[in-house]
Amino acid sequence: MQAIVKEKRAPGLTVKSVPKPSPGPGEVLIAVRHAGVCGTDLHIADWNPWAQGRINPPIVVGHEFAGEIESVGDGVTGLRAGHLVTAEGHIVCGHCLQCRTGNSHICQNTRIIGVDRDGAFAEYITMPATNVLTLDGGTIPTEVGAIMDPMGNAFHTVLTAEIPGSTVFIVGCGPIGCFAVGIARAAGATKVIASDVNPKRLALAATMGAHVTINAKTDDVVKTVLAETDEEGADVVCEMSGVPSALHQAFAAVRMGGRVQLLGIPDGAVPMDFANEIIFKGITVYGVIGRKMYQTWHQMRRFLIGGQFDPRPVITHKFPLAKINDALAAIRSGDAGKVILEIV
Numbered sequence: 449m450q451a452i453v454k455e456k457r458a459p460g461l462t463v464k465s466v467p468k469p470s471p472g473p474g475e476v477l478i479a480v481r482h483a484g485v486c487g488t489d490l491h492i493a494d495w496n497p498w499a500q501g502r503i504n505p506p507i508v509v510g511h512e513f514a515g516e517i518e519s520v521g522d523g524v525t526g527l528r529a530g531h532l533v534t535a536e537g538h539i540v541c542g543h544c545l546q547c548r549t550g551n552s553h554i555c556q557n558t559r560i561i562g563v564d565r566d567g568a569f570a571e572y573i574t575m576p577a578t579n580v581l582t583l584d585g586g587t588i589p590t591e592v593g594a595i596m597d598p599m600g601n602a603f604h605t606v607l608t609a610e611i612p613g614s615t616v617f618i619v620g621c622g623p624i625g626c627f628a629v630g631i632a633r634a635a636g637a638t639k640v641i642a643s644d645v646n647p648k649r650l651a652l653a654a655t656m657g658a659h660v661t662i663n664a665k666t667d668d669v670v671k672t673v674l675a676e677t678d679e680e681g682a683d684v685v686c687e688m689s690g691v692p693s694a695l696h697q698a699f700a701a702v703r704m705g706g707r708v709q710l711l712g713i714p715d716g717a718v719p720m721d722f723a724n725e726i727i728f729k730g731i732t733v734y735g736v737i738g739r740k741m742y743q744t745w746h747q748m749r750r751f752l753i754g755g756q757f758d759p760r761p762v763i764t765h766k767f768p769l770a771k772i773n774d775a776l777a778a779i780r781s782g783d784a785g786k787v788i789l790e791i792v
């Protein structure tokens with residue numbers, strides 16, 4: 449089968465033929481139809497310091513996907529050939545403290561597809577049946593199923609805060625930030641404010657339902673949020689960028705007693721004024737990693753099936769598998785929404 453492989457401990461990805469996997473006990477074999485490309489794949493391609501410390505080539509990359517089950521291994525029940533599915537890409541141990549207390553998204557022994565084992569940028573992938581979620585017979589199309597991983601990050605970020613009747617400030621309008629805008633609207637936020645430095649991304653945030661967009665390059669972000677919230681600050685701030693200046697804006701723009709959800713990952717340490725940015729404001733800070741297993745997935749499925757939320761405007765680029773370098777270039781440009789691969 450064709451696959452996109454990280455072959456060597458050096459920059460670059462290779463499109464090549466590799467053996468088709470077969471499902472072991474408890475696993476399913478999935479023919480991949482659509483796959484999402486994200487910043488993590490870019491880091492692996494570019495062989496940045498994180499990738500150098502984590503990735504062991506050769507490995508098939510890619511962790512966001514949806515497709516059709518082709519066959520199932522021994523002991524698999526409830527799933528069968530022909531089912532359209534996606535999957536949680538974090539494979540967890542099931543026995544650590546976190547797994548046993550309903551917090552598998554922070555399992556200490558997490559292995560990620562396309563990072564720690566072969567991934568989804570291929571014609572086929574095997575997955576543990578426990579990680580697989582059906583797309584309700586295609587009610588959720590595979591192009592949407594393929595981005596339920598990053599969309600799930602946005603659902604996790606937004607829905608772990610109290611949204612109905614709240615003012616919500618989304619910091620950073622990359623694909624996950626744009627998803628978060630639409631989810632906050634669907635979940636009943638009264639006012640959604642979004643900031644970014646890129647006008648194209650701000651336009652996408654407006655399409656997804658942002659009431660107010662702020663260009664952080666030209667406008668005073670904190671002043672605008674205060675003006676839009678009766679000088680109180682936003683009830684909930686979702687920080688999706690990881691940019692140090694934006695992180696400080698997030699803490700400055702949250703109201704006293706509000707909540708800051710942190711998803712964006714800074715490159716290194718960010719100095720903070722803990723007393724004034726957190727303690728004296730009495731705020732709650734929540735770190736978002738992955739998707740709650742499987743609460744986030746079930747909430748997301750219901751929002752999608754119920755028609756409350758449609759992520760498709762955020763998908764701006766589609767490429768065939770062999771054009772992975774064009775897909776990565778689109779992400780690198782900074783103008784793209786979600787970029788996906790079509791594997792048919």
Ligand SMILES: [Zn+2]
Pocket residue numbers: 485486487488511512597598
């Ligand atoms: Zn991703």
Ligand SMILES: [Zn+2]
Pocket residue numbers: 540541542543544545546547552555556557558
């Ligand atoms: Zn665990």
